[in-house]
Amino acid sequence: METTATQADLDGYPVSLKDICLRLGDRMFCSDLGIRYPYLGGSMAKGISSIAMVEELGKAGMLGFFGAAGLPFATVEATIDRLASADFPCGFNLIHSPHEPDLEIALAELYIRKGVCLVEASAFLALTLPLVRYRVHGIHRAADGTIVVPNRIIAKVSREELAEKFFSPPPDKFLQQLVAEGAITAEQAELAALIPLAQEVTAEADSGGHTDNRPALALFPTIQSLAVRMQVRHGYSVKLRAGLAGGIATPAAAAAAFAMGAAYIMTGSVNQSCIESGTSDEVRRMLAETRQADVCMAPAADMFEMGVTVQVLKRGSMFPMRAGKLYELYRSCSSLEDIPTTERDKLEKTFFQAPLEQIWQDTRSYFQRRDPRQVERAERDPKHRMALVFRWYLGQAAHWAKDGQTGRRIDYQIWCGPAMGAFNEWVAGSFLESPDRRTVATVARNILYGAAFLTRTNFLHCQGISIPTDAMHAKPLEDSQIKEYFS
Ligand SMILES: Cc1cc2nc3c(=O)[nH]c(=O)nc-3n(C[C@H](O)[C@H](O)[C@H](O)COP(=O)(O)O)c2cc1C
Numbered sequence: 001m002e003t004t005a006t007q008a009d010l011d012g013y014p015v016s017l018k019d020i021c022l023r024l025g026d027r028m029f030c031s032d033l034g035i036r037y038p039y040l041g042g043s044m045a046k047g048i049s050s051i052a053m054v055e056e057l058g059k060a061g062m063l064g065f066f067g068a069a070g071l072p073f074a075t076v077e078a079t080i081d082r083l084a085s086a087d088f089p090c091g092f093n094l095i096h097s098p099h100e101p102d103l104e105i106a107l108a109e110l111y112i113r114k115g116v117c118l119v120e121a122s123a124f125l126a127l128t129l130p131l132v133r134y135r136v137h138g139i140h141r142a143a144d145g146t147i148v149v150p151n152r153i154i155a156k157v158s159r160e161e162l163a164e165k166f167f168s169p170p171p172d173k174f175l176q177q178l179v180a181e182g183a184i185t186a187e188q189a190e191l192a193a194l195i196p197l198a199q200e201v202t203a204e205a206d207s208g209g210h211t212d213n214r215p216a217l218a219l220f221p222t223i224q225s226l227a228v229r230m231q232v233r234h235g236y237s238v239k240l241r242a243g244l245a246g247g248i249a250t251p252a253a254a255a256a257a258f259a260m261g262a263a264y265i266m267t268g269s270v271n272q273s274c275i276e277s278g279t280s281d282e283v284r285r286m287l288a289e290t291r292q293a294d295v296c297m298a299p300a301a302d303m304f305e306m307g308v309t310v311q312v313l314k315r316g317s318m319f320p321m322r323a324g325k326l327y328e329l330y331r332s333c334s335s336l337e338d339i340p341t342t343e344r345d346k347l348e349k350t351f352f353q354a355p356l357e358q359i360w361q362d363t364r365s366y367f368q369r370r371d372p373r374q375v376e377r378a379e380r381d382p383k384h385r386m387a388l389v390f391r392w393y394l395g396q397a398a399h400w401a402k403d404g405q406t407g408r409r410i411d412y413q414i415w416c417g418p419a420m421g422a423f424n425e426w427v428a429g430s431f432l433e434s435p436d437r438r439t440v441a442t443v444a445r446n447i448l449y450g451a452a453f454l455t456r457t458n459f460l461h462c463q464g465i466s467i468p469t470d471a472m473h474a475k476p477l478e479d480s481q482i483k484e485y486f487s
Contacts, residue, residue, distance in 0.1 A: 003466070005466065005468065010460075010467075017449070017456060017485055018484070018485045020455055021037070021449060024037075025038025026241055028239065029200070033152075035062055035063050037060075037061050038263060039057075039062040039265060040063045040202075040243065040266040040267075041064040041266070041271050043068070043092075043093030043120050044209075044272060044278075044415070045067050045209070045415075046069065046278065047278040048278045049065055049066060051082060052276040053274070054066050054083065055088075056441045057090075057444065058086060058089065058090050060444060061486070063091065065090070065093055065120045066090065066092050067093055068093045068094075069093050073110070076092070076110065077110060079092075092111060092118070093120050094119040094121045094134065097302065103371075104130050105129075108131065108133060108134045119152075121154070122156040123210050129178070132170040132174040132192075132197065133183055135198075136149075136170060136189075136192040137184075138150040139188050139195070141191065147237070153197060153198040154198060154202060154243070155200070156201075156204050157201055158205075160222050163242075167196050167197075167201060168196065170195075176189065194237075195236065196234070200242070200243060200263065202242075202245050203223040203246075204219075205219045205220070206311070206417060206418060207269070208272070208310075208312075208417035209268065211246060213297070214246075216244055216256075217260075220260050220262065221260060224261050224262075228240075241263035241264075242262065243262055243265060243266055244260070244266070246417065246419070248265050248267050249269060249420065249423035249426075251446070251447055251449070252451075252454060253422065254448065254450070255451040265447075267444070268417070268419070269415075269417045269423075270419055270420060272415075273288055273435055274435075274439055278402065279414075280402060282412075283401050286315070288434070289315070289316075289424070290416060290420045291315070295314060295421075296311070296312065297320075299323045299324060301391050301394035301395045301398070305387050311417050312414055313420075316409075317409075318410050318411065319397050319412060322350075323397070325351075329343065330390055334382065334383055335382030336385065336389060351393055359392050360389050362392070374388060394413065396408075397411045398413040401414050431476065432446070442482075446476050446477060449474070450476075453474045454474055
């Protein structure tokens with residue numbers, strides 16, 4: 001016989017919703033990282049995941065990654081100094097830079113030098129020496145025999161092949177190279193062979209920014225099962241864990257992630273629409289109006305020549321179309337001079353709003369300061385010169401958006417995934433509809449509380465208790481209503 005859920009059932013008797021909030025995900029993961037809730041704010045380049053965002057998530061018992069990618073070195077260093085005195089954990093992004101390997105080396109060295117002990121490693125296509133150097137730095141055995149690894153990597157991947165590499169011990173060739181360079185001792189290399197390069201891997205499904213557009217429901221079980229197999233294969237003394245990112249911005253998505261066994265969840269797109277994000281009010285306004293189908297893939301500035309794409313907002317911006325056009329020209333022409341005159345005129349009038357020669361001169365002086373080898377190569381190879389000029393547009397388009405440059409609104413490059421549309425639909429008609437009311441912690445608590453609520457209603461449903469239709473929906477709650485669950 002089916003009974004109907006009472007208010008007490010829904011509020012969480014005998015297991016309170018507060019307890020369920022605390023039991024979502026992997027408790028040991030939270031305790032290892034020193035956080036209360038398995039909720040991570042993913043890195044967002046150029047400080048879009050800002051200091052304020054990292055601070056607010058940290059104060060709320062969650063974890064934020066500072067978006068170090070694409071920022072001047074001095075800014076990253078100053079941010080590390082500023083967050084060093086925080087009394088909550090936080091992490092920094094270590095992004096793969098295949099075109100500027102020196103940058104990746106310098107960033108990893110900076111993190112080692114400054115004692116940053118948690119990084120989110122992302123956009124890696126293969127493992128690299130700086131990544132391994134970071135992970136094994138300071139590895140040693142404690143008096144009780146356990147292996148102590150001061151630096152933790154949470155790797156974000158879209159593919160199982162890469163997840164396998166991160167769940168494996170650091171490759172021997174890199175360990176031997178580090179021994180030969182004197183960076184680690186032979187004994188440290190032996191210890192490093194017993195640990196995973198990353199104990200945690202975030203499966204990145206269809207998300208904003210770099211993504212393979214895999215459905216979370218297909219990708220996560222594969223990465224999770226890989227974690228189990230790799231645990232058995234290597235017999236690690238620590239537990240391998242899989243988290244989920246991509247598409248999570250609603251209670252239902254979070255509940256589904258935890259139901260699949262995610263140790264933690266990671267959000268991105270929705271955080272960009274919050275007041276703490278390091279973007280412009282105009283972008284936040286555009287994001288608040290975004291619907292599911294308003295996103296598409298467009299060429300990525302950092303890996304343009306390789307044909308890599310990123311997920312961006314298409315509603316209200318011509319960036320995806322224009323960036324696509326530049327990639328098409330890059331494929332079909334051998335140099336800037338090879339571009340048909342009508343096309344070139346159009347580019348100069350609309351995309352670049354300046355002669356291409358002038359853009360090249362600006363790009364040249366930029367790379368003279370940052371990476372002179374790019375200039376040398378461009379002067380030898382006209383196709384590379386064309387790529388650098390085209391990448392100027394892609395790079396600037398992200399700055400125009402972040403700075404809210406009104407004259408360039410049509411060219412804004414805004415990384416965004418379908419999660420944004422899902423969030424907007426969920427909060428429509430509530431206080432969270434307005435971008436001015438969206439704070440990362442309130443959004444995060446609502447997603448977690450709602451996930452706990454839906455998890456509970458699902459238990460009741462599976463026990464044969466009928467749930468009133470309106471109780472199947474977790475409504476956004478003001479901080480004052482939700483506080484008791486997070487005290
Ligand atoms: C604006 C924006 C910038 C991002 N920049 C980075 C980055 O620099 N490094 C990184 O690891 N991930 C980056 N991401 C991915 C997020 O950290 C996160 O994994 C992803 O957004 C989660 O999926 P969702 O967008 O569906 O929430 C970015 C995402 C967005 C929306």
